[in-house]
Amino acid sequence: MxxxxxxxxxxxxxxxxxxxxxxxxxxxxxxxxxxxxxxxxxxxxxxxxxxxxxxxxxxxxxxxxxxxxxxxxxxxxxxxxxxxxxxxxxxxxxxxxxxxxxxxxxxxxxxxxxxxxxxxxxxxxxxxxxxxxxDTKRPEMDILSGIQNLNQGGSGIVIYRLSEPCEKNGVYAGGNFFPGYPGSFQDKNIYISFFALEYSKGPGTEIYAEAVDGAGNSIRRGFKVFIKEKKFKKDSINISDEFLNAKMPEFNPAVSQDSKTPLADKFLKVNRDLRAENYNRIKELVKGAEKSLLWEGVFVGFPNAKNMAGFADHRDYKYKGRYLDNQVHLGVDLASVANAPVPAANKGKVVFAGDLGIYGKTVLLDHGYGLFSMYSHLNSFDVREEQIVEKSGIIGRSGSTGLAAGDHLHFSMLVNNIFVNPLEWWDASWISNNVTGKIAAVKSGSN
Ligand SMILES: [Zn+2]
Missing domain, CATH: 2.60.40.3880 (Immunoglobulin-like)
Known part of the structure; x- marks a missing residue:
C-alpha cells in the first residue's frame, strides 16, 4: 500500500x-x-x-x-x-x-x-x-505592342515586358482574366496575352494588363484600345414537333423521358440548362492551356461550305407561333455535303473528343496561349485526347448530333473560356495586322 x-x-x-x-x-x-x-x-x-x-x-x-x-x-x-x-x-x-x-x-x-x-x-x-x-517593390510592366483595334466579340493581343517574374500576369477585359505566356521572345521577361472582348461588351469596357509578384505587389497598365461596336443579327427559329420528336430522346438523361412532360418543356431544359451545363464543362476543359504556341498562320475553315448562321446571332425560339426562349449562337454554322471530312483549323492538341450535350459529338483543340477551336454536331471523330493534329488534318466527319436539325459543322473559337468570332482567325490580314505583325514588331524592336 x-x-x-x-x-x-x-x-x-x-x-x-x-x-x-x-x-x-x-x-x-x-x-x-x-x-x-x-x-x-x-x-x-x-x-x-x-x-x-x-x-x-x-x-x-x-x-x-x-x-x-x-x-x-x-x-x-x-x-x-x-x-x-x-x-x-x-x-x-x-x-x-x-x-x-x-x-x-x-x-x-x-x-x-x-x-x-x-x-x-x-x-x-x-x-x-x-x-x-x-519585397515591397512593385514589378514594372512596359506595354510593347501598339494600338489595339478590337471588335465586340473579337480577339486581341497585348505584349509586355515585366521587370521580375510574376506568378500571375495577364489582361483583364470586362472582368475576364486572360493569362500572359512567356517564351515567344529571346527576352524571357516578355509575355504575350491573347484576350477576348465578349460579344455582350462594347465600347467603354475596361481593359488593362496586370502583374502580381510572389510577394503580392502588383502593377496595372492601360493601353490604347479602340473598340468597334458590332450589331449582331437577330434570328427567329421555329421549333416543330417533328424536330422535337426526332431530337429530344437523344438528351436522355438530361431531360425527363416521361411521356407527360410536354416536348416544348423538354426542349427548354436542353436549350437553357444543358447549354449552361455544357459551357461549364468547356470552361473546365480550357483550363491549363498549352504553354507553347502551336498554331501558325491563318486558320482554315470548312471547305466548300455555306455559311448558315453567324457568330453571336441572337436567336428567338418559337413553338407553335409563340415565343419560347432566346439564346445567343456563339459559333458559326457551316454546311457542306453530309458526312463531309472536317479539317483542324490549325495545329493543336486534342483536349476533348466526345459527347457534349447540345453540341453532340465534339472535338476541342488547344492551339496554345489560351486559343481553342471547337467542332460540333459531328457524325464521328477520328482523334483521341492528347493527340496533336496538324493544320488541315481530318479530325472527323460532319453530322447532326446534339441540338442540330441538319448536317452541318458548328465551329467555335475561344480565347480562354470566352467564345470569340472565328471570322477574325480565318482572315489572313486580320492575323497579320493584329497578331503576327505585332509579334514581329516587338522582335525587331520597332515598337
Ligand atoms: Zn451552330
Whole structure:
C-alpha cells in the first residue's frame, strides 16, 4: 500500500508532468521561398495535446535585429495541472514598412513551449525557422505592342515586358482574366496575352494588363484600345414537333423521358440548362492551356461550305407561333455535303473528343496561349485526347448530333473560356495586322 502511494505519484510525474512530446506548429509556409510584400497575414495554428501550450514567440530576424511579432503566454490551470490551452490559432500580421523592415532576406522564427516539466520546468520546444524575402517593390510592366483595334466579340493581343517574374500576369477585359505566356521572345521577361472582348461588351469596357509578384505587389497598365461596336443579327427559329420528336430522346438523361412532360418543356431544359451545363464543362476543359504556341498562320475553315448562321446571332425560339426562349449562337454554322471530312483549323492538341450535350459529338483543340477551336454536331471523330493534329488534318466527319436539325459543322473559337468570332482567325490580314505583325514588331524592336 505504502509502495503504491509512492509509486503512483512518481509514475504520474514521469509520464504526465514530464511528458516529452513536442508542441505542434502549423503555418501555411511554402516549401521553396516565401516573399512578403506590403502586408501579409499568416495564420499560425499551435497545439499541444498533452500538457498544453505554455508560450509562443514569433520573430523576424533581419540584419542582426530581432523584431517580435507575437509574444503570448498561456496560463496553467494549477501547480500540478497542465496548461489551460491545448490549441490556439493566431493571425500574424506582417507589415514590413510599419515594423521598420527594409527589403531583403530575413528569417522568420516561430517557437512554442508546452507546460511539461521537461528541461527543468521550461517545457518541450518546437521551432520553425524559415528564410523569407521582404519585397515591397512593385514589378514594372512596359506595354510593347501598339494600338489595339478590337471588335465586340473579337480577339486581341497585348505584349509586355515585366521587370521580375510574376506568378500571375495577364489582361483583364470586362472582368475576364486572360493569362500572359512567356517564351515567344529571346527576352524571357516578355509575355504575350491573347484576350477576348465578349460579344455582350462594347465600347467603354475596361481593359488593362496586370502583374502580381510572389510577394503580392502588383502593377496595372492601360493601353490604347479602340473598340468597334458590332450589331449582331437577330434570328427567329421555329421549333416543330417533328424536330422535337426526332431530337429530344437523344438528351436522355438530361431531360425527363416521361411521356407527360410536354416536348416544348423538354426542349427548354436542353436549350437553357444543358447549354449552361455544357459551357461549364468547356470552361473546365480550357483550363491549363498549352504553354507553347502551336498554331501558325491563318486558320482554315470548312471547305466548300455555306455559311448558315453567324457568330453571336441572337436567336428567338418559337413553338407553335409563340415565343419560347432566346439564346445567343456563339459559333458559326457551316454546311457542306453530309458526312463531309472536317479539317483542324490549325495545329493543336486534342483536349476533348466526345459527347457534349447540345453540341453532340465534339472535338476541342488547344492551339496554345489560351486559343481553342471547337467542332460540333459531328457524325464521328477520328482523334483521341492528347493527340496533336496538324493544320488541315481530318479530325472527323460532319453530322447532326446534339441540338442540330441538319448536317452541318458548328465551329467555335475561344480565347480562354470566352467564345470569340472565328471570322477574325480565318482572315489572313486580320492575323497579320493584329497578331503576327505585332509579334514581329516587338522582335525587331520597332515598337
Ligand atoms: Zn451552330
Amino acid at each position: 505504502l509502495c503504491l502511494v509512492v509509486v503512483l505519484p512518481v509514475l504520474w510525474i514521469l509520464l504526465v508532468c514530464l511528458e516529452s512530446e513536442k508542441p505542434v506548429i502549423k503555418a501555411d509556409i511554402p516549401a521553396v521561398s516565401m516573399s512578403i510584400g506590403a502586408s501579409k497575414n499568416l495564420p499560425v495554428a499551435v497545439s499541444d495535446g498533452k500538457r498544453g501550450l505554455r508560450k509562443i514567440r514569433i520573430v523576424i530576424e533581419k540584419d542582426g535585429k530581432e523584431i517580435p511579432l507575437v509574444d503570448k503566454e498561456y496560463q496553467k490551470a494549477g501547480f500540478f495541472s497542465g496548461g489551460q490551452n491545448k490549441e490556439d490559432l493566431l493571425n500574424v500580421l506582417i507589415e514590413p514598412a510599419k515594423m521598420g523592415l527594409a527589403d531583403g532576406k530575413a528569417v522568420l522564427r516561430m517557437t512554442v513551449w508546452d507546460h511539461s516539466w521537461q528541461r527543468w520546468w521550461n517545457g518541450n520546444i518546437a521551432t520553425i525557422e524559415k528564410e523569407i524575402l521582404i
